Amino acid sequence: MSIVLEAKNVTKNFGHNGHTAEVLDQINLSLEQGEFVAIVGFSGTGKTTLINLLAGLEHPTSGTITCKGKPVTEPSPERGIIFQNYSLMPWLTVRGNVSLAVHQTRKDLSAAERKECVEHYIEMVNLSASIDKRPGELSGGMRQRVSVARALSMNPEILLMDEPLSALDALTRAVLQDQILEIWQKEQKTIVLITNDVNEGILMADRIIPLNIGPKATLGPSFPVDLPRPRNRKTMNHDPHVKRIRNEVNHYLNEQSRQHKAHSKADAQPPTRLPDLEPAHMKKEYC
C-alpha cells in the first residue's frame, strides 16, 4: 500500500507577538491509499485546523505535509473537502453548485459529458428530484448531500470530511453514513473523517485516531477497527469486540481530559477550549 497523504511534525500557531495560540503540536499522520481514518476529539481541540492544514487552506507553522510525495502548498481539487457548514453557494441550484466544481475540475470533458457527470453525482446522493432547488429550500441533510456530491464530482483522491454529519439528526445521519460508506467502497477514495462521535468512527473507519485536548494538541495512538464490512449498526451495539474498541478509545479520551484538567489546575492554565481567536482566513474584512 502506498502512502498518499502524510503529515510530519506539523505544528500550527495562530497570532503573533506574545498572543500566540499554539493549536496543534507535533502532528504525525500517514494515510494509505484507500484507507478510511476517523479523527476523534472534543470540540475546540483544533480538528478543523487540522483538516484545513491537510487541505492546504492553511500552512503549518513548522513541519511538512506531503500529498503523494509532493509538499502541499495550496488547496487542490485532488483533496476534496466536505465542510461542516456545507458551504454551498446559496444563489446556485443543486445542479449549479455541482456544475461549478465539475466545470472547474473536468475541463477535458465536453459540455454534454459534464452535464452527465453533474447529474451522475447528484443521482449518487439521491437528490435528482431536487436538482433545480436552491440550498435554501433544502433540509440540512440534503444540503450536506449536495456538499458530498460536489466534493465527489471533483474526482478527488482524498476526501477530507470536517464533522460532516454532526449538525444532523440521528436518522438523517445514519442514512448519510451508509451513503458515504457505499460511495467510499464504490469509488475507492482515501477518506479522513473528523468527528466527535466515537461510534461513528467505529462504524465507518479502518482506524480511529484521537486528537488530544489542546492547546498544543497532538494525535494519540491509532486504534485499528478490524471489523468486517459491511458493518451492521444494530448488531454492533452488542458485539463484544466493538465494545472493547469503544471502551479503549473512550478510556483514552477520558484519561486525556482528566490529565488535562489536573494539568490546567496545577498551571492555572486557560480551560480546555481554545482561546477565542479566529484563524486569519475566517476574519471578516470590512473597508
Next chain:
Amino acid sequence: MMQKLLNFSEKTGLTLLIPIIKIIMKDEPEKQAKELLKLILLPTLALSIFFGLWSLASTRIKTSVGALPSPSYVWFQAKAMAADARAERVNKAEFAFYEKSRAILSGLLTERQEQEAAGKPTEASDAQRTAFVGDLQGRVDELTSDIKILTADVDAAHIAATAAGITDRRIEPYKTNILKFYQDAQYSLTSLISKNTRIDTAIINLTSGDEKKRKLAARKRTAYERQLSKPRAYSGNGSILDYVKRSVVTVLFGFFLAAVVAVPLGILCGLSKNFMTAVNPLIQTLRPVSPLAWVLITIQIVDGVFVGEKALNGELINNPFLHSAITVALCSLWATLSNTALGVSSVNPDYMNVAKVLKLNWFDRIIKIVIPSAIPFIFTGLRITLGVGWMVLIVSEMMATSRGLGWYIDQQYQNNKVESLANIIVCIFIIGIIGALLDRIMFILHKTVSFNDDEVSA
C-alpha cells in the same frame, strides 16, 4: 393555485391579500377575518383622522392666495386634471388625424405634379384626391354636429352652476376642453379642404387662355402646395399624464446612470482596500452635497457640451431631461456604491475556501463567487438609490425646467391661485404614490434575488 397566490402576496408584501386568500382556502377563517378587519379598519381610521384634521385646517388656515384647499376641493381638482388628461388625448388624436390627412393630400398633389411632368393622365389621382377630400368633409361634418351638442351641454352646465351659486370652479372641464379641441380640429381640417379647392381652381386656370391668369394660377398653386407640404408641430400643453411619464422616464434613466457608475465602482472599492482608501475621502465629501448645488453645475456643464447645433431637441431627450437625470444620478448613486462595496468586501470566507479548493482564478472568483454573493447588498443599495432619486428628481425638474412633475408644480406655484395650490396637492399625492410603487417594485426585485428572506424588510 391558491398557495401560489399566497406565496406571491407574501413575496410582494401585499399583506391585505393574505387573509383574504386564507379565508378562501378555509385556513382558520375566523382568525383571518379578524386579521382582515384589522388590516382594513386601522388604516381607514388613521386616514379619517388625517382627512378630518386637514378639513379642519382648510377652514382655519389662510394661504397667501386664499383658503387652504380642502380635501374635497383637491379631489375635485384631481378629477379636473384627469379630465384634462383625457381631453388632451383626444386633442393629440385629432392633431395626428390632421397631420396624417395633410401628408396624404400633399402626397397626392406631388404625385399629380410628377404625372403632369411625365405627360401621363392624372384622372385616377384626381379622383382619389376628390374621394379623400370627401372623407375629410365627412369628418368635419361629424365634428360640427359634436360641437353643437357639446356647446349646448356646456352652456346648460353653466346656467345650472350659476343657479346653484357656483362661480369659482371649473365647470364640466372635460367637455369644455373637448369643445375647444374639436373647434380647433374643425378649423384645421376646413382650411385643409379649402386649400385643396383653391389648388383645384388654380389647376383649371392653368389651361386658361389668359396668360396673366395662367401665371397667377401657377404661383398660387406652388404657394398652397408648399403650405400643405410643411408638417405642423403639436401645440398642446401636455397633461398630467405626460408629466408623470416624463418624470418616471427621467428617474429611471438617472437611476440607470447611477447604477452603471456605482456598481462597478463599488465592486472595485470592495475588492481593493487601497482603491477604497484612495477614493473614500472624495466619496465622503461629495455624498452629502445637496441636489440644488448639483443641478446648477450640471445645467452649466450639459449646456456647455450640448450647445448650438449639438443641443438635444427631442420631445423627450433634450437638455433639461439630461440636467435632471444626471442630477438624480449624482445624488443617488452613493447608496449603491457603499452597499456594493460592503457586499463585495464581506463575502462569506467559506465561499472563498470553496473557490480556493476549486482553484478558481481571480476573474472567476469575482464573477462566480464575489459578485453573486454581493447581489443582495447591491439590490439593497439600488432600492435606496431609486428612492433618493425620486425625491431629488422633483427639485431638479423645477430648476432644470424639464417638463415633468417638478416643472408642473413650479408652474402651478407661479400661477398664484387657490386652484393651482390644489393642483400642487394633487401632485404631492401622485408623487407619493409613484414613489411607493417604485419602492415596492425594488422590494420585490430584492426579494427575488436574495437567498435569505430575512435580510429584506418591507
